[in-house]
Each structure stands twice: as structure tokens, then as C-alpha cells.
Amino acid sequence: MALHLVYHPIYSQLALPPEHRYPINKYRMLYQHLNNELDFQSHPDLQLHQPQPVGVDEIKQLHHPDYIDALFGNTLPAAKMRRIGFPWSPQLIERTLTSSGGTKLTVDLAYQYGIGIHLSGGYHHAHHDFGSGFCLVNDLALAARHAMTLEGIYKVMIIDCDVHHGDGTATLLADDTDIITFSVHCDKNFPARKPDSDIDLALPRGTTTEEYLDAFGGILHLALAQHQPDMVIYDAGVDIHQQDELGYFNVCTDGIYQRDHLVLSQCDQAGIPVAAVVGGGYRSEHQHLVNLHAQLIYSALDVLAKR
Numbered sequence: 444m445a446l447h448l449v450y451h452p453i454y455s456q457l458a459l460p461p462e463h464r465y466p467i468n469k470y471r472m473l474y475q476h477l478n479n480e481l482d483f484q485s486h487p488d489l490q491l492h493q494p495q496p497v498g499v500d501e502i503k504q505l506h507h508p509d510y511i512d513a514l515f516g517n518t519l520p521a522a523k524m525r526r527i528g529f530p531w532s533p534q535l536i537e538r539t540l541t542s543s544g545g546t547k548l549t550v551d552l553a554y555q556y557g558i559g560i561h562l563s564g565g566y567h568h569a570h571h572d573f574g575s576g577f578c579l580v581n582d583l584a585l586a587a588r589h590a591m592t593l594e595g596i597y598k599v600m601i602i603d604c605d606v607h608h609g610d611g612t613a614t615l616l617a618d619d620t621d622i623i624t625f626s627v628h629c630d631k632n633f634p635a636r637k638p639d640s641d642i643d644l645a646l647p648r649g650t651t652t653e654e655y656l657d658a659f660g661g662i663l664h665l666a667l668a669q670h671q672p673d674m675v676i677y678d679a680g681v682d683i684h685q686q687d688e689l690g691y692f693n694v695c696t697d698g699i700y701q702r703d704h705l706v707l708s709q710c711d712q713a714g715i716p717v718a719a720v721v722g723g724g725y726r727s728e729h730q731h732l733v734n735l736h737a738q739l740i741y742s743a744l745d746v747l748a749k750r
């Protein structure tokens with residue numbers, strides 16, 4: 444059974460000031476690292492897919508059309524662009540549309556094959572009428588709504604394990620009763636205001652690997668049993684790592700592998716397709732992030748090998 448990966452070179456093609464916090468190169472580096480280690484051309488169990496940009500009309504069904512018109516036309520007030528955290532450029536818009544298309548394609552691949560992984564995605568701070576924290580369009584909410592249009596998909600769960608709360612996803616989907624939002628995050632971290640998800644697990648600063656896996660593992664099991672989703676969208680942010688520059692948890696490298704493996708294996712055993720995205724991760728040395736994000740792909744290969 445092949446593992447299906449989604450990637451586009453545009454993910455790392457964004458000119459940013461040299462001191463900018465956003466690790467723009469990590470996507471290309473992750474792709475190259477995986478290709479070096481696994482060799483996409485000859486690997487029997489990997490298939491690579493390149494997404495198309497999502498249409499503007501579809502994005503306007505999720506976000507306020509005035510916000511999208513101003514964002515795409517570069518007429519957002521400066522304060523609103525600062526809240527997003529990127530300088531405006533046509534590249535930024537194309538990248539956003541393509542990455543949103545990538546998460547949507549990952550849902551289609553998960554639906555078809557069981558597991559799909561997007562080597563981008565997880566823009567969970569994008570709200571209905573504003574962007575925030577490097578997030579312009581909420582690809583998770585967009586993909587969840589898309590999943591609900593697929594035959595036999597009646598309930599979707601978004602499991603967001605990025606260290607930051609999934610505030611945009613929670614508010615955008617507050618009225619979507621068949622899309623369950625589940626955020627596991629640090630209680631004292633960005634964003635300051637954390638609107639209710641359907642399930643929130645807020646853990647304190649300094650949470651260790653064992654504490655994290657205990658708390659998350661227990662709630663994950665209950666949440667899947669209670670809601671029995673037909674599709675899971677998983678944000679595998681690695682900013683829970685002990686050396687992350689924007690996270691405050693004390694989770695080790697292997698703990699992240701165990702978390703990814705837990706989600707993928709539990710869903711696989713229950714016959715629930717998983718569309719995973721790499722999510723956040725902030726280190727000045729981008730190679731460290733690559734090693735952490737790559738574990739998501741290794742854990743997926745392990746789950747598929749044990750089928």
C-alpha cells in the first residue's frame with residue numbers, strides 16, 4: 444500500500460527579509476531530505492502529487508469575500524498585514540492558494556488510499572475575515588468542508604496538535620456540527636484569546652513527553668470512540684518540541700514520533716482515513732525542523748507496513 448505525499452516547489456518560493464521568523468525553506472528542505480533518504484523515483488511505497496491552486500470562489504465560501512478581495516488585491520490596511528506577519532507579494536497569494544489546494548488534495552488521497560500527507564499546511568490562525576500568525580487562508584477548515592462533500596463522509600474530525608491553539612479553525616467551524624475541532628495546545632502561548640474548539644486540551648508550559656502522550660493519548664482514544672469520524676485531518680505541528688523557539692513544551696524528538704504514530708495507527712486500526720499536514724515548527728536552524736517533520740512520513744510508512 445503506497446503512501447501518498449503532496450508537495451509543490453512554491454511552498455518555499457517566497458522572498459522574506461533575512462531575519463524573518465518564518466522557516467520558509469523548510470518545505471523544500473523536507474522534500475529534498477525525503478528524496479535523499481527514500482528516493483521518490485524508485486521507492487515502491489511512495490507516490491508524489493503536485494496540487495493545483497484552489498479557486499478564489501471556493502475560498503470566498505469559507506472566508507468573508509471582502510477580506511479575500513482586499514487580501515488578494517493588496518488593499519488590506521497595514522495593521523491587518525502586520526497581523527498576518529508576511530510582506531504582501533503576488534507570490535504570497537499564489538503560495539496560499541496552492542497550499543490550500545494541497546491540503547484539499549491530501550483529503551482526496553486519504554479518502555482514496557487511507558493516508559495522505561501534505562508537506563505544507565496547517566494555517567489554523569486564519570479567521571473568517573482576517574488572517575493572523577502567518578496564516579491567510581484556513582486550509583484545514585477548507586479541506587474539512589471539502590471532505591464533507593465526499594460520498595460516505597458524514598463526520599470529520601480535525602486533530603490539531605500544533606503547540607498553538609487552533610483559534611481560526613474553531614471559530615470558522617463553530618456552526619459546522621459534523622466537523623469536530625480538537626486542539627491540543629500550550630495554555631500560555633499564542634494566540635492570547637482561545638475561542639472554544641469542540642474539544643480543547645490545554646497543557647501547561649513545561650509539559651514533558653510522558654505527560655503529553657498520557658494526556659493526549661487518553662483523550663484521542665475517547666474522542667475517536669465518541670465521535671467515530673469518517674475522516675481525520677491531522678495537524679502534526681512539531682513546535683511542541685523542547686527546543687522549539689515558539690513553543691514551551693518539553694517534548695523530545697521521539698515523543699513527536701510516538702504522537703504521530705499514535706494518531707495514524709489508531710485511525711488506521713479504526714478504518715478512518717487520515718489527511719495529515721506538517722504544521723508549525725520554528726527553529727533558526729531549519730535542518731532540525733526537517734528531521735522532526737520527516738518523522739511523520741516515517742511513522743506513516745511504519746503504519747502502512749504493519750497492515
Ligand SMILES: [Zn+2]
Nearest residue numbers: 605607682723
Ligand atoms: Zn504553531
